[in-house]
Amino acid sequence: MRRRLINSTLAVVLVVIAVFGVSLVIVETRTISSSAQESVDSEAYRLVSIVDSRLIGGDPVNPDILSDESGAKRYAIIRIPGRRPIEIGERPEGGAIRGSAEGDRGETVTVEEPRSVVTAEVGRTLLIIGAVALLAVVAAVLLAVRQANRLASPLTDLAETAERLGSGDPRPRHKRYAVPELDRVADVLDASAERIARMLTAERRLAADASHQLRTPLTALSMRLEEIALTDDLETVKEEATVALTQVERLTDVVERLLTNSRDPRTGSAVPFDLDDVVKQQIEEWRPAYRSAGRAIVRSGKVGMRAVGTPGAVAQVLAALIENSLMHGGGTVALRTRVTGNQAVVEVTDEGPGVPSGLGARIFERAISGRNSTGIGLAVARDLAEADGGRLELLQQQPAVFALFLAREAGAHRDQPEGEEAAPRTVR
Template sequence: MRQRVVRVALTAALVAVVLLAVPLALAIRSSLYADQRDTLERAALAAAVRVSPDYTTGDPVELPAPPAGGHLGLYDRHQRLRSGSGPGTGDAPVGRALGGEAVRGQSGGDLVATVPVSHAEQVIGVVRASSPADAVRDRVLAVWAVLLGVTAFALGVAVLVARRQARVLATPLEDLSRHCRAVTEGDLNARAAPSSIAEIDQVARTHNEMLRSLSELLRRERDFTANASHQLRTPLTGLQLTLEAGLEQQDDARLRPLLAEALTTTQRLHRTVEEVLRLSHPEEAPRPAAGQVAVTRLLEETRERWHGLFADDGRRLECGARELPADVRVPGGPVSEILGVLLDNARTHGRGTARVTVRDLDDALAFDVSDEGSVRGGPARLFDRGQTGDGQGTGIGLALARDLAVSLGGRLSLTRGTPATFTLLVPVRRADQESTEPADT
């Protein structure tokens, strides 16, 4: 910003110099030449007054001193030099002055002024005054040099003033930028300091107010997360322990499968709560490690969990893999939750047969979840909270699934609208890769 302000100020100064100095330089040149011609004309007039008509009969003529560095001479009607100094024969200005008019002109590199000498209403001679034009040109160049120096000085002052103003303008903005960088790095207690510029102070005040509001909002969300963590984990743990105890003590063959299913559902709910709480504190919880569950086992668990639900709706669920090596493993909990969200979305908003297909992409796996329905609405807004597979409702499932995918280092996207197909990309490790890693100490 500082350089931009200096460039703007310097450009404005240059424009001012061009608009003022150039016309001034031309005016000075014209004025100096006009002054020199006036001087020559006055010298010629003063000499013409002293010329007696008797000079034509041979009387001597005493002319005043010529201009500095110039010539002053008297010419008769035949343009011969009769007195003073100058060319022996009159030039064009002398010839024109014999016509009865004073003449200003230039001849042979000299500035010339001629004045006719009259007697009895007749021109009896011409006084010619001249000086070298080079002398006037040297004076013009000298004045222009002074003007150029003044211009350079003015531009230098303009640059200094512009740099000072740029520093005054840029320093508060740089401080505000450093403050924003500190906030980005996690320092929510940082506040922008006031400056002497009202507009920047207004931005700083607005920023500080926004930061206070965000800090309060984050504090409330953290309090809610902590409360939810306590209020959810404790009952779920107690329910899980109760179901485990009941399963160990129950001898009724009809109730044991129900208790086992309830225990599995409770454990799955507990894992879901843990994932949601982990996502709410991404800076505190590391990304889950890969290589926890074999993909074949994950597909089997998914089929067992969702087959009955789809069958109750009169629909089919197909799970399979395309030439998938047996040693491929993925983080089972998060991937299972994402597949659960996608299958629930297909069950609620889709139709026909639902399919879960896994494709091997060498360093990643692609989980394709599709059905025979279609997705309405823009794909860009599909994963926003409040959007669902059919473009209606207020669900957060797809948004949660997307966040889980990102936490794994993967990506969840809608790859086809009809038939509706969602693709989850998950980085994977082979079993041989895990065996070569050093054990944790």
């Protein structure tokens, strides 16, 4: 591209120089020739006037006197009737420019100048024009190189940016070139890079969320299938198969929820639901895992509450909190339901060491974990809670107390009076 730009610029300059240079040479040549002719004619008229004045006064006319009075440096021949011709200067050899004049007494003066003088003047003029043309060509080449670099280098950068985007590196460069058209292309590429980066981030986030969120229902489903494989009791098989089907349904709900959140994290489908059913379902689901760990789950608090949210999302939030207590906590895990204002609250706590003091403010950020876990579960849980208009908070660090706040159903009358709570139930 650089070569094409330089060649095109140089071609334009050469055409301009050829057109205007030839015209200038022709004009200058004619001007020099005309000026030389006028000078010769002027000297002839001056000599003839001198001769006239001397003839009228009866003064002698000879070459020395005429040379002194006229200051003539060219060759001149004066012809006076009845006298011999008078010559001044040296007669030029070869071609000459001649100028003539005739006096009142019949005398004639002819002045000649060598054509080589005019040719030399034309040559000097051509030399000056050629030097100027050469300087113009050099300046044009330098300007063409500069412009070619100014245009080619940005295009090379833009090509590298586009190639980098195609290879999977979506970092925008935010580099501009002071050329509006190229800057527009750079803007488009940077915007595309940002969109690709967001898409890749969303895909990675979906993959991480899916692997984390699907792990729990898959583990529960695997345990149910193991129970079926180890028992010969038909009733137990039916019971475990029913629970397994429930796990499959929840697995499907998890997948749909993840896909919905990947498209728009703010999308929710909140409906009134029975909070007790969700809490009970989670306790039943986590019973085998806690039984294997030799730990207990205790449920207490108000019963009969109806909240507004998505049952599947609320179940996933509680599952994340319960799993977090199983992995990082210790002792008894307690689920307590209560009412505060117009909100239903589910608290999850355990008897473990709690959340490290340095992580309290960042515990819901992605990739933040105090014990070599993925750091995804609590971040996803908060997103799910906020999608339905609720919120998930860390109320206490040591021991850890997490609380899920949900809106209560308007006009609900099933709640038991304040202070009337379900008796604590322990599942081992």
